[in-house]
Amino acid sequence: MIKRFLGWCLALTGLCVAAGACSTESAIQKALGVRASAPVFLGYKAVSPAEIDFRFSLPVEVASLFFDPTLDVKSITGGTTVQIHLNRPAAEGERITANLLVEDEEGNTLDVLIPFRARNARLPSFTITELRIEYSKPKAEFVEIKTKNSGNLGALRLFSASISMDTPIWEFPPVEVGENEYIVIHLRSIEEGIVNETGTNLAASGGTDASPTARDFWVPGAVKLLHKTGAVFFMDQDDRIVDGVLLCEDEAGWSKKEFMRTAAELLNSQGAWIGAGGVPGPQDAVVSKGTTATRSISRREARPDTNGKEDWYITATSKASPGRPNNPEVYVP
DSSP states (O other), X not given: OHHHHHHHHHHHHXXXXXXXXXXXXXXXXXXHTOOOOOOOEEEEEEEETTEEEEEEEEEEEEEEEEEESOOOEEEEEXXXXXXXXXXXXXXTTOEEEEEEEEEOTTSOEEEEEEEEEOOOSOOOOEEEEEEEOOOBTTBOOEEEEEESSOEEOXXXXXXXXXXXXXXXXXXXXXXXXOTTOEEEEESOOOSTTOOOOOSSOTTOOOSTTOOSSSEEEEOXXXXXXXXXXXXXXXXXXXXXXXXXXXXXXXXXXXXXXXXXXXHHHHHHHTTSSOBTTBSOOGXXXXXXXXXXXXXXXEEOTTSOOOSSGGGEEEBOTTOOOTXXXXXXXXXXX
16 A cells, blocks of 8 residues: 555656646646646626626535625526525615635635625716815815716715725715715715715714705715825726816826826726827816815806816815805906
8 A cells, every 4th residue: 555655656746747847736636637726716796786796717606605784595506607696686885795605516615705885776877066175174175976867876986096096985885866966075084973974864964064955975084085186086886987087286297197197098988088189188187276175176067068177167265165056256366
């Protein structure tokens, strides 16, 4: 028996030497005719409110599955794409954590713990209507949007290019909104009494600039998230830009920020911002010089959206209007 074992080991060693860069693992697989590598988790997609797909490098079957909060599972289909069908749709954009234990045909297992957002199939159309990019305590920076129709904002993500092109600075929980509704995302949480208004009471939140007639949300923390040269944009669950704005304080500052070209290319590629000669440059952005905590960057709400700097202006001093129609008075340097 010992001689047989030693002979088997020498045979494997010979295989590796003959193969040059051959690994011990691959030699074992060749000798035994099995695959020793485990499946790899490749990602997920909330396909619909009642279907979630998890992708793997190899065909697998689900050994166990738990959701937090609990979801009522109707069926599970294995394969390189594991399809989970629910008896009842999850709430639009609800934050869920999935814990899957999967096994391939060779008995290799993989435990996956992944948070995700349920599919939101009812995202309303909207436009960004006002930005405050200067901070003067307790007046925090904000991004205001106005809906064009009713729907749900769950899983909608807000990005600031000067912070990250990949990680949102805000992601909406499930919240029903109506047509022509103003929503304000305040970009600091520095006061007592502030709450995210996810229900029907629009006067629930305290805090400076909270509106009793608009829906207020508050980004945790107290760091600066918007800059005078930057890009602000919203993305849906399919990484499509719903709306965005390019900002530039001066051309020299733009050229020093490499992320600005990336942001300009992204917004332009999806028709969210139009440049006069192709990819937008600093000359195509909204000029942010002159803004203050009371002079916001505001959209000309009465005119059609052209996805360009002509849609925007800086309001006169003390005329910022979070949660309300924009003041038409223009700042004159």
